[in-house]
Amino acid sequence: MNLNSSVKTMLNGSGTTNNKWSGVAFLIKNKLKKYIIKFVPITERIAVLYLNTAYKPTILLNVYVPPKLTERMLFLEHLDNVISSLPKRYNIIAMGDFNTKIGHDITYKVSNTIGHTTVYNSNDKDGKKLLQICFDNNLKIENTFFKHKPPHLMTFSRGGHSSQIDFFLSNIHSWFADVKAILNINISDHKLIKAHIIIRSDEWRNNNTRRIHSTIRTTPEQPTKWHFTNINKTTYNETICSGLARIIQLFPTKPLEECWSDFKSAIFHAYNNLNHSQIPKREWLSANTKNLILSIKNDRSRNLELWKRI
Known part of the structure; x- marks a missing residue:
C-alpha cells in the first residue's frame, strides 16, 4: 500500500500480501503518533486502538462483520463479548462494515440508542442483535442522529441497489457533530463515511451543563434543619431503632423505593415525637x-x- 509519508498505517488482516481479505486497518497521521497508547488486533475482523485523548482514553474499534449469513450471528456474539470487556469509563467508538440493516424501532428510539434518521422501516435479524449490543453497552448508532439526503445516508451500492450497512457506534454522543457518506470517491462498492468529531473536555462538559441547568433552574426545596442540641439522645435512639426494626423485617418483600420512603418516615417520626427546640428562622x-x-x-x-x- 503506497501511503503519504505523513501517514502511519496499522494493518491487521489475513490472506496473501497482494490480496487482503477480511482485514481491518487504521491510518494515523504521524503527528498523532504520540497519542497512541497501544494497538490490539483481536481477530482479522476486529482491531482495537487505544488513544490518549482530552480527559480520559478513547478506544477505537474497527469492525468488519462477515457477509455470509451463517457467520454473522456468531461474529456478533464475539463482538458483544469484546465490547463488554472494554473499560466502561473510557470513551468507545466502534466503526466499520456491520453488514446489518437498522430500521425504525420505537423501543430503541425511546432508549436513545438510535435517532430519527433511520433508512429502513424495520430491522433484519442481525440488526436486532446489533441494537441489543448497543443498548447493553450504552452505545448509540451515530448515523441515525443526523439528517441528510438519501445519497449521504446510503453507505453501500452494488448492481443499482443501495443500502446502509456501515455505522459509527459510540458512548460519547456529545462529541459527534455529523456523520455522513462522502460522494464521488469510488474506491469500492462501499462509500467513505466521514464523522465530524469534536473532542470535548470535562471543563467544557461542566460549563455546558451549568449553562443548560441555569435556563431551567427552579427554586429548590429547602432542606429540613434539625436541632439536636436539646434532645434526649438515648430516647431518640430507642425510638428510631424500634421504627427501623419493623421496616427491616419487611425489607426482602418490598421494593427498594418503598423501603427508602419508610426509612425517611421513621426518622422524621422519631424526631417529631421528641421535645426539641427548633432553629429560629433567619431573616x-x-x-x-x-x-x-x-x-x-x-x-x-x-x-x-x-x-x-x-
Missing part, C-alpha cells in the same frame, strides 16, 4: 436595613425631581 434583611430602605423610598417619593437629576 434575610435585618430590621435596620429594612428601615434604611424604607427611608430611602420615602425620600425618593418626596423629592422625585431631585432624584431624577441625581
Whole structure:
C-alpha cells in the first residue's frame, strides 16, 4: 500500500500480501503518533486502538462483520463479548462494515440508542442483535442522529441497489457533530463515511451543563434543619431503632423505593415525637436595613425631581 509519508498505517488482516481479505486497518497521521497508547488486533475482523485523548482514553474499534449469513450471528456474539470487556469509563467508538440493516424501532428510539434518521422501516435479524449490543453497552448508532439526503445516508451500492450497512457506534454522543457518506470517491462498492468529531473536555462538559441547568433552574426545596442540641439522645435512639426494626423485617418483600420512603418516615417520626427546640428562622434583611430602605423610598417619593437629576 503506497501511503503519504505523513501517514502511519496499522494493518491487521489475513490472506496473501497482494490480496487482503477480511482485514481491518487504521491510518494515523504521524503527528498523532504520540497519542497512541497501544494497538490490539483481536481477530482479522476486529482491531482495537487505544488513544490518549482530552480527559480520559478513547478506544477505537474497527469492525468488519462477515457477509455470509451463517457467520454473522456468531461474529456478533464475539463482538458483544469484546465490547463488554472494554473499560466502561473510557470513551468507545466502534466503526466499520456491520453488514446489518437498522430500521425504525420505537423501543430503541425511546432508549436513545438510535435517532430519527433511520433508512429502513424495520430491522433484519442481525440488526436486532446489533441494537441489543448497543443498548447493553450504552452505545448509540451515530448515523441515525443526523439528517441528510438519501445519497449521504446510503453507505453501500452494488448492481443499482443501495443500502446502509456501515455505522459509527459510540458512548460519547456529545462529541459527534455529523456523520455522513462522502460522494464521488469510488474506491469500492462501499462509500467513505466521514464523522465530524469534536473532542470535548470535562471543563467544557461542566460549563455546558451549568449553562443548560441555569435556563431551567427552579427554586429548590429547602432542606429540613434539625436541632439536636436539646434532645434526649438515648430516647431518640430507642425510638428510631424500634421504627427501623419493623421496616427491616419487611425489607426482602418490598421494593427498594418503598423501603427508602419508610426509612425517611421513621426518622422524621422519631424526631417529631421528641421535645426539641427548633432553629429560629433567619431573616434575610435585618430590621435596620429594612428601615434604611424604607427611608430611602420615602425620600425618593418626596423629592422625585431631585432624584431624577441625581
